[in-house]
Amino acid sequence: MKFLILGAGPCGLGAAYHLDKLGHTDWQIFERNDHFGGLSASFLDDKGFTWDIGGHVLFSHYDYFDKAVAGVLGDDYYEHQRESWIRILQTWVPYPFQNNIRYLPDDVLRECVSGLRVLSGHPDTTANFREWMDTVFGGGIVKYFMQPYNRKVWGVPLESMSKSWIAERVSVVDLARVERNIAEGCDDLSWGPNSVFKFPKYGGTGAIYDGIAKPLHDKIFLQHEMSNIDLDQKRVTFTNGRTEQYDVLINTSPLDQFVSKCPAIPDQIASAARKLVHNGGLIAGLGFEGRRDDSKCWMYFPENNSPFYRVTNFHNYSPYNVPDGDTGRYFSLMCETTYSSYKPEDTSRIIETTLTGLVDSGMIDEAQRERIASRYLIDIPYSYPVPTLGRDRELAVIQPYLESRSVYSRGRFGAWKYEAGNMDHSFMQGVEVIDRILKGSEERTLNGAAG
Numbered sequence: 167m168k169f170l171i172l173g174a175g176p177c178g179l180g181a182a183y184h185l186d187k188l189g190h191t192d193w194q195i196f197e198r199n200d201h202f203g204g205l206s207a208s209f210l211d212d213k214g215f216t217w218d219i220g221g222h223v224l225f226s227h228y229d230y231f232d233k234a235v236a237g238v239l240g241d242d243y244y245e246h247q248r249e250s251w252i253r254i255l256q257t258w259v260p261y262p263f264q265n266n267i268r269y270l271p272d273d274v275l276r277e278c279v280s281g282l283r284v285l286s287g288h289p290d291t292t293a294n295f296r297e298w299m300d301t302v303f304g305g306g307i308v309k310y311f312m313q314p315y316n317r318k319v320w321g322v323p324l325e326s327m328s329k330s331w332i333a334e335r336v337s338v339v340d341l342a343r344v345e346r347n348i349a350e351g352c353d354d355l356s357w358g359p360n361s362v363f364k365f366p367k368y369g370g371t372g373a374i375y376d377g378i379a380k381p382l383h384d385k386i387f388l389q390h391e392m393s394n395i396d397l398d399q400k401r402v403t404f405t406n407g408r409t410e411q412y413d414v415l416i417n418t419s420p421l422d423q424f425v426s427k428c429p430a431i432p433d434q435i436a437s438a439a440r441k442l443v444h445n446g447g448l449i450a451g452l453g454f455e456g457r458r459d460d461s462k463c464w465m466y467f468p469e470n471n472s473p474f475y476r477v478t479n480f481h482n483y484s485p486y487n488v489p490d491g492d493t494g495r496y497f498s499l500m501c502e503t504t505y506s507s508y509k510p511e512d513t514s515r516i517i518e519t520t521l522t523g524l525v526d527s528g529m530i531d532e533a534q535r536e537r538i539a540s541r542y543l544i545d546i547p548y549s550y551p552v553p554t555l556g557r558d559r560e561l562a563v564i565q566p567y568l569e570s571r572s573v574y575s576r577g578r579f580g581a582w583k584y585e586a587g588n589m590d591h592s593f594m595q596g597v598e599v600i601d602r603i604l605k606g607s608e609e610r611t612l613n614g615a616a617g
């Protein structure tokens with residue numbers, strides 16, 4: 167059985183890694199870029215700063231993935247305790263916001279608590295994400311944090327989103343615990359799966375995927391962009407003119423783009439794929455001269471005095487993210503802004519608007535603004551696969567059809583499931599689809615039973 171894999175991101179590499187472990191030799195990966203890693207790649211700029219495509223932190227739900235990563239990194243990683251904060255009303259509130267509202271100004275704190283005390287309705291009966299958050303968090307927390315922050319990240323109306331993806335992604339609220347935290351003045355910081363995370367010592371997050379690809383590289387063909395699929399002939403054509411046959415095709419490129427490149431696909435499938443919604447991201451990497459003594463890992467910005475929703479103190483993840491590993495002389499901030507048709511952004515001005523946002527939100531002062539050592543902009547047209555109300559219905563049309571044609575579409579945008587779209591999930595979707603095809607086992611990650 168010949169496997170052809172499209173894309174050398176975590177999912178495609180997970181599939182190849184597992185095929186190799188199983189001793190199945192008949193496979194190839196074709197990747198559009200000139201590097202491995204997909205959205206989890208990293209780049210060294212010409213000033214010596216390393217950048218990820220947005221703040222990537224490594225945490226995992228799977229032993230298999232952990233072992234693969236350990237095999238690559240050995241001891242060359244740092245382990246960090248998460249320190250994430252929300253910048254709001256000129257103060258800092260530790261994450262998760264709802265558990266730490268005692269940091270808010272008194273009048274806002276009162277509004278948030280009274281919103282929690284008068285909660286009504288049941289989250290299970292709500293129709294969409296916006297209604298769900300009203301029911302779970304109440305008026306105050308929604309007004310000051312949940313609504314503006316989520317609108318900034320997702321870039322779509324929150325009423326158009328489902329609530330089915332939420333499980334592990336949003337910390338829900340426990341009024342007694344919130345009131346106890348306020349009364350006793352306690353911080354409540356440890357929620358969630360990523361309270362401790364790893365980061366490679368050298369080369370950013372992408373070092374993991376470069377390391378996984380290394381022993382497999384003679385079967386990975388870079389700079390091969392798929393342009394057409396003939397589902398009847400089981401043949402892929404690339405923009406450089408090359409063609410390849412397959413028995414099984416594992417696609418990890420965005421599902422809507424993939425379907426648009428299958429000319430003979432039925433209208434019903436093409437139409438379902440066009441309804442899938444995503445946003446794009448502008449990642450502004452800003453390297454500065456100077457030392458920054460600030461132990462925070464990443465910070466959320468719900469307010470409209472900045473374009474970005476999140477900033478990472480990237481020099482804290484590894485000193486080697488700055489030139490010569492010298493955090494006494496340099497620091498680096500990675501700032502993420504969403505764009506979409508509902509939320510257009512001017513790419514040509516984003517570095518300047520980001521710098522102004524950093525000053526206006528108190529992250530840097532005007533003097534630091536003048537001490538920039540590097541500006542590095544990454545534009546990702548596909549950043550978050552949006553869990554819209556219709557998403558599962560569209561996927562239920564598209565995926566069975568493709569599978570009936572020996573095409574398995576997996577990974578962050580291949581499967582279009584945000585809730586199973588992190589690095590560990592994506593890698594394991596690649597692993598599990600191989601086990602399903604070769605051994606008939608269940609795909610737990612794709613079907614929501616793991617992760």
Ligand SMILES: Cc1cc2nc3c(=O)[nH]c(=O)nc-3n(C[C@H](O)[C@H](O)[C@H](O)COP(=O)(O)OP(=O)(O)OC[C@H]3O[C@@H](n4cnc5c(N)ncnc54)[C@H](O)[C@@H]3O)c2cc1C
Pocket residue numbers: 172173174175176177178179196197198199202203204205206219220221222223224225390391392393418419420447502546548549550576577578579580587588589590592593
């Ligand atoms: C801003 C941001 C922050 C994130 N933070 C985290 C985090 O903190 N922790 C975490 O675990 N995950 C994080 N992620 C998610 C992580 O990046 C993804 O889980 C992972 O990269 C998905 O892997 P994948 O292989 O499914 O897809 P991708 O990484 O998108 O790889 C798909 C590959 O397919 C290739 N391709 C596309 N079209 C074609 C074509 N026509 N022909 C050939 N090749 C093609 C692409 O070039 C790409 O290399 C984040 C993602 C973003 C965008």
